[in-house]
């Protein structure tokens with residue numbers, strides 16, 4: 010009988026009320042229920058050739074959380090125009106930053122490293138009660154495959170952790186949507202919790218602040234301005250209730266407070282504009298050139314919306330945006346790397362996970 014074979018945690022583990030008194034002797038031994046923790050990032054192409062790029066960008070840009078135009082208008086434009094050209098342009102950008110050793114994108118390499126380090130820490134705290142894994146919203150490893158694998162390993166509860174410090178509908182919301190799409194297809198769903206935005210978590214802010222201090226200490230010339238460059242979104246998303254822009258502004262303010270610098274020494278900008286619509290601004294590429302024209306010779310750029318270095322930081326910030334600053338008369342451009350697998354970052358992720366697991370372990 011399915012009801013007996015699929016015995017619940019309470020029935021297996023606790024004596025007394027929850028136990029099935031009439032369970033047959035041959036009742037199969039089930040593994041002890043565990044808690045799964047899944048780190049989630051945006052995704053990445055499997056390779057940089059035209060078709061791999063087209064498949065990846067097609068999945069990404071067909072997501073209505075990312076581009077929310079009517080399907081009837083957007084799909085012909087996407088399939089017939091954008092996806093004939095963009096895979097070449099983006100493929101070139103990805104090739105310039107590709108991890109040749111592992112033949113994968115840096116975002117994938119770094120996310121795996123974050124997962125391994127977090128897993129070690131959680132194993133120390135909880136032993137084998139917790140399984141840690143990672144997945145991507147687009148491309149591989151897919152959200153569906155990872156959630157199913159964790160469930161097969163006995164995770165009846167899953168903490169789903171989108172690695173975006175600031176909530177954004179094109180990032181956090183679509184990652185969560187994808188997890189729930191898997192749950193919609195399961196007869197026996199695991200219980201699931203999603204981790205909220207963590208841009209104001211003290212441990213995240215401490216790691217961010219330490220990363221700036223370290224980069225400044227190592228810089229050739231002390232930066233006069235720190236440009237906090239976030240991935241942009243269409244301005245309309247903000248008008249329609251997405252708090253992303255406000256979370257970004259607050260992140261800069263909280264970072265400024267911790268660094269103890271005045272308003273002239275730190276700014277918020279937005280990068281990676283896509284399409285003709287108005288996006289939130291100012292645009293990083295324009296602002297850094299303006300700073301150079303205004304006589305700032307030494308600047309630093311940090312990208313607090315990215316938990317791992319990726320094409321948007323390694324190519325766009327460190328190549329395009331740096332070139333724009335230098336071409337306009339700037340002299341030294343200090344890039345503050347993403348928090349990646351730094352110990353203080355993984356410690357912050359652990360602190361957030363422990364907080365969100367309350368009552369589960």
Ligand SMILES: C=CC1=C(C)c2cc3[nH]c(cc4nc(cc5[nH]c(cc1n2)c(C)c5CCC(=O)O)C(CCC(=O)O)=C4C)c(C)c3C=C
Pocket residue numbers: 051052053054070075076099114116173176177178179180240241242243253281283314315318319320321
């Ligand atoms: C088309 C609109 C886009 C919106 C809106 C958007 C929001 C958004 N994205 C991130 C984080 C990342 N984006 C990355 C790549 C990337 N983003 C877009 C488009 C939008 N993003 C494209 C087309 C691409 C692919 C690269 C390119 O062709 O330019 C990545 C990097 C992935 C990697 O593998 O390296 C990240 C991370 C945030 C935080 C955000 C706003 C909430």
Ligand SMILES: [Fe+2]
Pocket residue numbers: 240281
């Ligand atoms: Fe993006």
Ligand SMILES: [Fe+2]
Pocket residue numbers: 281320321325
């Ligand atoms: Fe970009």
